[in-house]
Amino acid sequence: MTVESLNSLTKSEAFVQFEMCCGASNWVEKMSANRPFQNDDELFKKAESIWFSLSSEDWLEAFTHHPKIGDIDSLRKKSQNTKSWSEKEQLSIQGADEVILEDLAESNRLYKDKFGFIFIICATGKSAEEMFALLKERLKNDPEAELLTAAKEQNKITQLRLGNLLSL
Incomplete structure (x- = not known):
């Protein structure tokens, strides 16, 4: 999968893909909402930024x-x-x-x-x-x-x- 194909997924399809990477539902939701990503680097940076902005309850999830x-x-x-x-x-x-x-x-x-x-x-x-x-x-x-x-x-x-x- 490319960033472009990830960007083109429906919200529910993107949710499934992101959930495979991290089980925190708020992270998944925010990653899906932050599409489109310009490139791989932006995807990885945004993933980390969102992760560390979450609550401890999200981490525990x-x-x-x-x-x-x-x-x-x-x-x-x-x-x-x-x-x-x-x-x-x-x-x-x-x-x-x-x-x-x-x-x-x-x-x-x-x-x-x-x-x-x-x-x-x-x-x-x-x-x-x-x-x-x-x-x-x-x-x-x-x-x-x-x-x-x-x-x-x-x-x-x-x-x-x-x-x-x-x-x-």
């Missing part, structure tokens, strides 16, 4: 659209629209040692108990061990700092998914 890192069952249950992207993003998890998967599952539980949302990380290119180390490190954050860190990671994921969308 987006987080609910992600499978838990390292939880293959969670990955299977998420939206069919983004399942292949999520699987690709978490590719290193699929061959991970059972012990690291158990450690990730336990740390994910501790993380959710502490912060109230799942661990969000741009998993592309990271090993299961790297993600586990980052998860343990981020468990030390206070809730406000962690919410911002998770939002920054969500922005990275959204940017990658917009790139995927444009390469379809």
Whole structure:
């Protein structure tokens, strides 16, 4: 898909495409309303600008659209629209040692108990061990700092998914 073809979609078609990139309905609505985009660069910049203008409730909504890192069952249950992207993003998890998967599952539980949302990380290119180390490190954050860190990671994921969308 090109920016031009994205611009030419109906509102409901654009909504579906943007929702594949980020699950925050206000972000999706604003991205659709901000069309037409002049080029790829404007699309990516606008996506980031809109994302960081949203409320923490919007961020939390987006987080609910992600499978838990390292939880293959969670990955299977998420939206069919983004399942292949999520699987690709978490590719290193699929061959991970059972012990690291158990450690990730336990740390994910501790993380959710502490912060109230799942661990969000741009998993592309990271090993299961790297993600586990980052998860343990981020468990030390206070809730406000962690919410911002998770939002920054969500922005990275959204940017990658917009790139995927444009390469379809």
